[in-house]
Amino acid sequence: MARPHIMFVQAQMIPWSSGCHGALHADVDSKMLSHDDVDGSATTIIRYPAGWSRPAPHSLSCHEEFLVLDGAIRINGRQYDKHAYGFFPAGYPREQASSPHGAVLLTMFYGVPKATDGAAAGFDEKLLVEHVDPLLMEWDPGLVDPQLSRGVAIKPLRTDPYTGETSFLYCSPPHRVPPGMAKPQWTHPMVEELYTLEGDYVWGDLGRMQRGGYCWWREDVYHGPAGTDTGYNLFVRTVNGPLVNTFDTVKKPFTWHPEHKPILPPELAPYGQPLPAAPNY
Numbered sequence: 559m560a561r562p563h564i565m566f567v568q569a570q571m572i573p574w575s576s577g578c579h580g581a582l583h584a585d586v587d588s589k590m591l592s593h594d595d596v597d598g599s600a601t602t603i604i605r606y607p608a609g610w611s612r613p614a615p616h617s618l619s620c621h622e623e624f625l626v627l628d629g630a631i632r633i634n635g636r637q638y639d640k641h642a643y644g645f646f647p648a649g650y651p652r653e654q655a656s657s658p659h660g661a662v663l664l665t666m667f668y669g670v671p672k673a674t675d676g677a678a679a680g681f682d683e684k685l686l687v688e689h690v691d692p693l694l695m696e697w698d699p700g701l702v703d704p705q706l707s708r709g710v711a712i713k714p715l716r717t718d719p720y721t722g723e724t725s726f727l728y729c730s731p732p733h734r735v736p737p738g739m740a741k742p743q744w745t746h747p748m749v750e751e752l753y754t755l756e757g758d759y760v761w762g763d764l765g766r767m768q769r770g771g772y773c774w775w776r777e778d779v780y781h782g783p784a785g786t787d788t789g790y791n792l793f794v795r796t797v798n799g800p801l802v803n804t805f806d807t808v809k810k811p812f813t814w815h816p817e818h819k820p821i822l823p824p825e826l827a828p829y830g831q832p833l834p835a836a837p838n839y
Contacts, residue, residue, distance in 0.1 A: 561594045562823035564774040565781060566752075566767045569603060571829035578604050580671040582618075585610060592751075592774045598670035601751065601774070604663050606631060611656035615676060620669030621685065622646045623716075623725065625793050627755070629661035636689055641755070643690040643715045643725070649681035664753055664793065687716045692727055701726075709734055722800035723748075725793070727755075732789035740809040741783030747804070749797035750775040757790030762810065765818035768833045783812045 569589060578588040579600045589603040599620075606629075623645045630639045633655045638644065646652075648668075697711035713727040743763070752759075754771040761767060762783045775781065777798070794801075818832045 560596050561592050561599075561749075561774050561776075563776040563779055563821055564592055564772065564823065564826060565764055565779075565821045566761070566771045566773045567591070567820060567822055567826050567829055568768065568831070568833045569753075569770040569772055570833060571831055572826070574605065578602060578665075579667055582671045582673060583612070591772045599666075599668050601664070601666050601772075603627070604665050606657040606661045606663070608660040609658065610660070611654070612652070613654045613656070615651060615653050616673045617649050617651050617679075617681075618646070619672040619674065620648050620667055622650075622671065623666040623668070623795070624663045625715075625753075627662045627664055629657065629659060631655065631657045631661040631663065638689065639691070639693075641692050641727075643687070643692065645685065645687035645716050645725070647681040647683075647685040649679055650686065651681075666751075666795065684719050690715050697729060717800075721798070723796050723798070724800055725795045728792045728794045730757075730786050730790050732757075732787060734786050734789070735812075738809075739812045741785075741812055742806040742809055743780040743782040744803050744805045745778055745780045746775070746796075747777055747802055748799035749777060750801070751795040751797060753793040755791040755793060758786055758788045759790050759792070760785050760787065760814060760816065762812045762816050764820055765816050765832060770833065780806060783810055785812055785814075787814055 572589045574587040577584050579602050587605040591601045593600040626638050626642045634653050692713045695713045699711040701712040702710050710730045716725045752773040754769050756769050759767045820830050822830045
């Protein structure tokens with residue numbers, strides 16, 4: 559089977575494991591968020607320890623996409639600080655990489671990553687997004703689907719020139735309430751992957767997804783309604799096409815205190831607990 563439907567798991571509940579997907583780096587720790595047992599693609603969190611380095615030139619056998627969650631990493635002399643983004647196509651040369659003070663990266667592999675030492679054989683330059691610093695970008699509300707509530711905005715990170723797949727940051731202000739506390743559920747013809755960087759995303763049918771919450775929302779599965787009392791900042795990636803929202807015609811009631819009942823595959827079920835609330839005082 560391909561990747562199972564995941565709605566949602568708190569990454570904090572998943573234990574760290576030594577090494578990372580494909581045995582790429584033995585000297586890091588990682589968490590597996592989702593994995594495709596057919597093509598080997600995976601979404602992981604990789605923790606690079608302080609002083610980590612890979613000074614020898616190398617390239618990977620598959621595409622690598624990443625967003626820095628914490629700390630900083632240097633690749634080819636370029637600094638990637640918190641929330642910096644990159645998409646390296648298969649074969650992209652890494653002359654050197656290091657993290658003097660440590661870093662944690664949300665990393666998507668488009669296959670099983672195998673490293674080849676030495677000079678790279680070449681890569682598709684149309685796919686390369688070498689560095690994006692979202693902290694230097696303005697939020698753009700004009701990029702949001704007009705069917706969605708006002709007040710949300712996007713920072714685009716990448717659009718695949720061949721498939722239309724897209725990666726972006728998506729934010730909402732606090733107190734965004736569905737009109738009349740009711741709203742239709744919705745779905746997509748493609749996969750939508752979500753990672754909560756900050757804030758709470760309240761799902762009327764699933765529970766309260768907090769910072770560190772992760773979803774692999776499969777095609778044609780309806781969820782919602784949803785809202786946020788705190789606001790949120792999400793990393794969003796579409797798989798198998800551009801983002802398309804399809805809304806049901808029936809409105810369903812919404813509550814700020816839904817029952818916690820995530821939908822998880824067996825391998826993630828032991829980690830399906832809600833994140834304990836932390837006061838802001």
